[in-house]
Amino acid sequence: MNAQPTNRRVILSSRPKGVPEADHFTVEDADVPEIGDGEFLIKTEYWSVDPAMRGWANDAPNYLPPVEIGAVMRSFAVGTVVASRHPDYAEGEVVSGMFGWQRYAVSDGGNVDRKVAEDDLPSSLALGVLGLNGVTAYFGLIDGCAPVAGDTVVVSTAAGAVGSAVGQIARIMGCRTVGITGSAEKVSLCTEKLGYDVAINYREEDVNAALKAACPDGINCYFDNTCGPISDAVMTQLAIGARITVCGTVALTDWDPIPVGPRVHRQLMVARARMQGFLILDYKARFPEAIEQLAAWVREGKLARNEHILEGAETAPGAIKMLYEGKNTGKLLVRVD
Numbered sequence: 001m002n003a004q005p006t007n008r009r010v011i012l013s014s015r016p017k018g019v020p021e022a023d024h025f026t027v028e029d030a031d032v033p034e035i036g037d038g039e040f041l042i043k044t045e046y047w048s049v050d051p052a053m054r055g056w057a058n059d060a061p062n063y064l065p066p067v068e069i070g071a072v073m074r075s076f077a078v079g080t081v082v083a084s085r086h087p088d089y090a091e092g093e094v095v096s097g098m099f100g101w102q103r104y105a106v107s108d109g110g111n112v113d114r115k116v117a118e119d120d121l122p123s124s125l126a127l128g129v130l131g132l133n134g135v136t137a138y139f140g141l142i143d144g145c146a147p148v149a150g151d152t153v154v155v156s157t158a159a160g161a162v163g164s165a166v167g168q169i170a171r172i173m174g175c176r177t178v179g180i181t182g183s184a185e186k187v188s189l190c191t192e193k194l195g196y197d198v199a200i201n202y203r204e205e206d207v208n209a210a211l212k213a214a215c216p217d218g219i220n221c222y223f224d225n226t227c228g229p230i231s232d233a234v235m236t237q238l239a240i241g242a243r244i245t246v247c248g249t250v251a252l253t254d255w256d257p258i259p260v261g262p263r264v265h266r267q268l269m270v271a272r273a274r275m276q277g278f279l280i281l282d283y284k285a286r287f288p289e290a291i292e293q294l295a296a297w298v299r300e301g302k303l304a305r306n307e308h309i310l311e312g313a314e315t316a317p318g319a320i321k322m323l324y325e326g327k328n329t330g331k332l333l334v335r336v337d
């Protein structure tokens, strides 16, 4: 006799201050939810693990309200519609969206990012290079940094989900790419698989000196995923007219209060540089154009699949911390089975 399916899910059980750790979560089994009129049931296959989940789990000012204690942890996920009473969603369709760390999610369509139409490609890509990370890289680089062929583009978290896509897109656009990352293994990944011209290990090398050697004419574009000492070094070596996209602050240990670092105003003024904050949620209406281009590059072999997949729901509670310790190589995902 087949066992009844259960809804394995990960609950935020206590409030972290800073990076959430495994014991802030509880894994539990609940009944598979029923759907009502206008709803459909998604069986999730992969859950996303994103640095932003630190902010969602903490009770600090942010662009989304904090996840409540006792609630399913908010996350992106991809899965298949297994039952539907909604006119626009049919059984068997693959969807990605904000479904949370749970095996079964009920939706009315409001939390769906998109129907995943690339059935020739793995569905996990819809959470990485064909998902939030890919579109972040695409618009953050193209709109934020406005690179032109021949520019020197520096990327922090160069081997990660967003960074690896930024480096590869910049290369496709004819730029010289310099990646900054945190281990010898990731340096090799950057130069051998992701096509960076130079990769710098910020844990082992003098980043200032390494950047000087790698960027003798200065840095035209900086895709900043870290803030902190890496960005401090980049800011001293800007070329005239440099463009900086501030996409993430993963190196900031505290948000409340935010630590004070070097004052960047003179560096910006002398280089006549532009530094702009970036939030992908502002680009929702333009996701299709980016996904179409990114999927074409994946099919042409120009964008490499760069994923780190953990097995089973029980791995999720410790996964956010892995990002902040640099233990992931590529887009961090949980495969739910």
Ligand SMILES: NC(=O)c1ccc[n+]([C@@H]2O[C@H](COP(=O)([O-])OP(=O)(O)OC[C@H]3O[C@@H](n4cnc5c(N)ncnc54)[C@H](OP(=O)(O)O)[C@@H]3O)[C@@H](O)[C@H]2O)c1
Binding pocket: 049, 050, 051, 052, 132, 133, 136, 157, 158, 159, 160, 161, 162, 163, 180, 181, 182, 183, 186, 225, 226, 228, 230, 246, 247, 248, 249, 250, 251, 252, 278, 279, 280, 281, 323, 324, 325, 326, 327, 328, 329, 330, 331, 332
């Ligand atoms: N603004 C937006 O709309 C938006 C959207 C998506 C993502 N993001 C941001 O993009 C950045 C990358 O996200 P992701 O999902 O692609 O994660 P990821 O790069 O796959 O994983 C995070 C990486 O951060 C690096 N890291 C951790 N602590 C660090 C530190 N103290 N100093 C320098 N690097 C450190 C680690 O790589 P190393 O081993 O190389 O250090 C780690 O692998 C994050 O800052 C994230 O918040 C922003």
